Amino acid sequence: MSKDKKHFRLFFLTALLTGTSLTNTSQAETLKVCYDQWAPMTIFPTADSSERGVVIDMLEQIYTEKGYTLEYYEVPLARGLEMVADGHCDMLPEYLLSENTEQDFVFASQETFAYSTAFVVRRGDPWRYNGIESINGKRIATGPGWDYSSMSSGYQNYIDDPENSSQVEVIAGLDDVIDRIFHMISEGRVDLYADNELVLQHVLNKLELHEELEIVRPGLENKLREMPIFSKNIAAEKRQELIKIWNEGRLSLKGEKESMLLRKYKVTFEQ
Numbered sequence: 001m002s003k004d005k006k007h008f009r010l011f012f013l014t015a016l017l018t019g020t021s022l023t024n025t026s027q028a029e030t031l032k033v034c035y036d037q038w039a040p041m042t043i044f045p046t047a048d049s050s051e052r053g054v055v056i057d058m059l060e061q062i063y064t065e066k067g068y069t070l071e072y073y074e075v076p077l078a079r080g081l082e083m084v085a086d087g088h089c090d091m092l093p094e095y096l097l098s099e100n101t102e103q104d105f106v107f108a109s110q111e112t113f114a115y116s117t118a119f120v121v122r123r124g125d126p127w128r129y130n131g132i133e134s135i136n137g138k139r140i141a142t143g144p145g146w147d148y149s150s151m152s153s154g155y156q157n158y159i160d161d162p163e164n165s166s167q168v169e170v171i172a173g174l175d176d177v178i179d180r181i182f183h184m185i186s187e188g189r190v191d192l193y194a195d196n197e198l199v200l201q202h203v204l205n206k207l208e209l210h211e212e213l214e215i216v217r218p219g220l221e222n223k224l225r226e227m228p229i230f231s232k233n234i235a236a237e238k239r240q241e242l243i244k245i246w247n248e249g250r251l252s253l254k255g256e257k258e259s260m261l262l263r264k265y266k267v268t269f270e271q
Contacts, residue, residue, distance in 0.1 A: 031063050031242070034073045034080035034089035040202040040265035041094060041112070041226075044074045054198075054261050055093045055112050062249030081105075087233025090242065094226040096150060105229035108243045110250040112226045115196040116269065117151055117219030120204070122185060123211065127192070129218055132158055141169045141181040141190040148194065151220040155194070178203050186212040196224055198267045205266055217270065 035042045035056065043053035052060075052072070063070060073080070073089055083089040085104045094112050095105070119129055127138065132154040142148075142159055149156040159168050169190050171177050182203055184190045200215050228246055230239050253261075262268050 029068050030071050031059075031068045032071050032073065032088070032090045033059065034075055034083045034092045035094075036075060036077040036080055038094070038199065039206075040198060040267055041196075051265075054265055054267075057261055057264070058112070058250065058253060059093055061253070062246060065249070066245050084229060084231045087231050089231065090234060091228055091230045093228050095229045096147065097225060097227050104232070106232060106239060106243070108228040108230070108246045108250075110227075110247040112228065112250070113198075115198065115224040115226065116217075117194055117224060118197040118200055118215050118217050118270075119192050119194050119219060120182065120185060120200050120213055120215055121192050122188070123214045125191070125214075125216075128216055129194075129220070135192070137167070138192055139167055139169060139190040141171055141184060141193040143177050144170050144172050148220065151194075151222045151224050155220055179207060182207055182209055182213060194220055197270060198262070201267045202265065 033056075037044050039053060041053050041055045043049075043051055043056070045052055056072075060070060073083060075083065080089065080092050081095070081104075084092050092105075097107055121127055127134070129135070132152075135155075135158065140159065147156065148159065158164055169184070171181055171184070173180065178193075178195065178199065181190070181193050185193060186209055197215065197217075197219065204210060204213060204215065228243075230242055232239075234242070259268075
């Protein structure tokens with residue numbers, strides 16, 4: 001074969017490969033993800049750490065394997081819900097399933113996690129949750145508008161009842177509310193706080209308050225089931241594809257892969 005023909009074939013092969021590469025790049029899709037701070041499940045990265053949390057790591061694994069690039073919007077929950085509703089974000093990874101929410105979003109069918117709840121109290125406190133009667137006389141911490149009804153309607157009703165307002169401390173703020181609650185329990189200003197047990201483990205580790213506080217069980221009656229929500233502004237066929245990718249991907253991460261992600265953030269579900 002002549003040198004000219006060799007050069008031509010090399011040029012043609014290079015152009016073909018380059019063209020294929022460019023085509024694949026142009027077909028790569030971006031998934032716009034809104035999420036709020038709920039460490040260790042979802043975390044806003046900082047100058048000191050690029051970690052985004054267990055659930056965001058799951059999203060990364062699931063969607064990048066299907067050729068997606070993820071674009072993140074770190075916002076308060078209410079803002080994130082608005083952005084998904086108006087189509088500025090494609091999805092939000094965790095939200096509590098409710099009839100009202102179903103009107104504005106489309107839920108996946110595979111939950112992120114079904115979280116067991118627990119309480120944090122001062123170390124050595126013999127108190128344990130044994131139904132609503134057991135919290136009488138205790139000072140309870142919560143955040144503004146936080147909804148426990150799916151875990152315990154009785155607990156939510158107690159918090160909402162104006163007659164109990166002197167026993168319920170509502171702590172407002174942006175991303176440090178739970179940290180502040182832990183310090184308030186340590187200082188004796190409130191007595192107990194209920195949350196996802198992984199969140200409690202994470203905050204206790206971060207604040208290094210193991211000598212002052214402890215996590216106790218049982219928690220509230222029902223598990224907290226969180227689901228990804230997807231925007232109704234996405235074309236139906238495309239939205240179903242995204243949901244299918246999540247559902248199948250989440251199932252594939254059950255077992256040891258899930259445990260490895262939890263261990264990365266130094267948390268685990270108590271047996």
